[in-house]
Structures are given as structure tokens and as C-alpha cells.
Amino acid sequence: MLMLxxxxxxxxxxxxxxxxxxxxxxxxxxxxxxxxxxxPILFFLAIEQGQVFAAQSATAALxxxxxMIAFCVTYAQVAQRAGWPWALTISLLVWASVAVxxxxxxxxxxxxxxxxxxxxxxxxxxxxxxxxxxxxxxxKSDKLLLRMIAGALLTLAVTLxxxxxxxxWSGLLAVFPVLGSVMAVFSQQTRGPAFTAAxxxxxxxxxxxxxxxxxxxxxxxxxxxWLGFVLAVGVSLAMLLITKRLAVRPGHQGAKSxxxxx
Numbered sequence: 001m002l003m004l005x006x007x008x009x010x011x012x013x014x015x016x017x018x019x020x021x022x023x024x025x026x027x028x029x030x031x032x033x034x035x036x037x038x039x040p041i042l043f044f045l046a047i048e049q050g051q052v053f054a055a056q057s058a059t060a061a062l063x064x065x066x067x068m069i070a071f072c073v074t075y076a077q078v079a080q081r082a083g084w085p086w087a088l089t090i091s092l093l094v095w096a097s098v099a100v101x102x103x104x105x106x107x108x109x110x111x112x113x114x115x116x117x118x119x120x121x122x123x124x125x126x127x128x129x130x131x132x133x134x135x136x137x138x139x140k141s142d143k144l145l146l147r148m149i150a151g152a153l154l155t156l157a158v159t160l161x162x163x164x165x166x167x168x169w170s171g172l173l174a175v176f177p178v179l180g181s182v183m184a185v186f187s188q189q190t191r192g193p194a195f196t197a198a199x200x201x202x203x204x205x206x207x208x209x210x211x212x213x214x215x216x217x218x219x220x221x222x223x224x225x226w227l228g229f230v231l232a233v234g235v236s237l238a239m240l241l242i243t244k245r246l247a248v249r250p251g252h253q254g255a256k257s258x259x260x261x262x
Contacts, residue, residue: 033206
């Protein structure tokens with residue numbers, strides 16, 4: 001089980017990174033909306049803490065989309081005016097503040113759906129307007145190893161802490177922006193704020209897929225058991241295809257492999 005935790009999420013992150021290196025920030029951001037982190041974490045929680053616990057964590061993770069999109073919007077906005085240390089610090093503080101508020105609200109699937117829908121619908125209007133991305137020289141290193149290690153550590157931390165912090169914080173921590181932080185920082189360092197904003201905007205759009213996964217899992221896991229994960233993955237992939245045209249826009253794809261991401 002430990003080896004699965006150390007390999008599954010880093011493997012997913014590697015695939016997303018390679019896709020982004022080939023097709024650019026919009027594709028990478030769009031694909032990062034897949035539940036590549038929260039999915040395995042909820043799966044491990046279901047094995048170790050039970051399916052009801054995992055379903056309740058999925059409900060919390062759905063509401064945590066509000067915090068995740070707040071992180072993306074904040075980073076994109078601050079990055080237009082300041083360097084990555086300030087952008088990362090402020091956006092993580094915003095994520096933490098929103099997560100704490102969410103943890104204090106009584107758990108409710110209805111509330112989680114409203115919170116996620118509000119964030120998803122508002123997101124397109126909150127990102128900065130940026131100039132079209134232009135191709136540039138590929139960075140020497142995309143820090144794939146750093147991203148993979150971060151994903152593995154998050155999986156270990158959340159699953160180990162689950163019995164202590166409970167299903168509410170397990171779900172919230174599963175949506176901690178590990179992938180988003182690494183991608184955003186390295187993108188800003190190597191491609192600049194406009195590239196970073198395009199990446200994070202696409203990430204927010206791709207998170208419709210994430211929301212669909214968490215919602216289906218919260219609804220069906222207690223009744224259907226492990227089949228619920230199969231259904232949740234299927235619905236998530238379908239939603240990803242639906243949102244493709246919104247996330248992957250002409251002029252932002254960098255299809256010549258020059259638009260390498262973090």
C-alpha cells in the first residue's frame with residue numbers, strides 16, 4: 001500500500017507535466033483539473049478509513065474547490081504585479097483562510113455543491129486579462145521530480161492524518177494546491193505572469209471535472225461501494241471533454257512544444 005501511495009499520484013503528475021510540455025499551458029491547466037491528487041487520496045481513505053468516511057471527505061473536497069479557485073485567482077492577479085514569493089505566499093494565505101472558514105461550516109452536500117458552483121461560475125470573470133502567449137525557448141528544467149515528490153508527500157500526509165483530523169479536514173487537505181503551487185511558481189519564473197495566468201485560468205476551467213468526480217463519489221460511494229469510483233472517474237472524464245473548448249483556446253496552446261510548463 002505504501003508503494004502505491006508513493007507511485008500513483010507522482011505517475012499522474014508526470015503524465016500531466018509531459019502533456020503540458022508538448023501542448024502548452026492551456027492543455028496542462030485543463031488536464032490538471034482532473035482529480036489526479038484527490039482521487040487516489042480518497043481511494044486510500046476508503047481502504048483505510050471506510051467508504052462512508054471517504055464519501056464525507058469527498059463532500060468536503062467538493063466545497064474546498066472554492067478555496068482552490070481562490071488560490072488560482074489570487075496567484076494569477078498578484079503575479080501580474082509581484083514576483084513569485086509574494087504571489088505564492090499571498091495565495092496560500094488566501095487558500096488557508098478560506099479552508100478554515102469552510103471547516104467551521106456544518107458539513108452539507110448541498111452547501112458543497114453551491115460553494116463549488118459559485119467558484120466555478122465566477123472564476124472566468126476574476127482572472128486578469130493578459131496578452132496572447134508567445135512561444136519562447138524551453139526552460140532547462142521543468143522540475144518534474146519536485147512535483148512528483150510533492151504529490152507523494154501530500155498523499156502520505158493526508159492518509160496518515162485522516163484518523164486524527166477527521167473526514168472534514170481530510171477532504172480539505174486533499175485539495176491543497178500542491179500541483180498548482182509548483183506549476184504556477186515555475187511557470188512565472190520561466191514564462192512570466194501572462195503564461196501563468198493562462199495556465200491557472202485553464203486549471204479553473206478543468207476543475208469542472210474535479211467537481212463532477214467529488215459529487216458523484218459523495219452520492220454513490222456509500223451505496224455502490226467501489227463501483228462508485230469507476231462511475232466517478234467516468235463522469236469526470238466526460239466533463240473534462242465537455243470543458244475542452246472553454247479551456248484550450250486558440251493562441252494559447254503552444255502546440256510546437258515550445259510552450260513548456262512548470
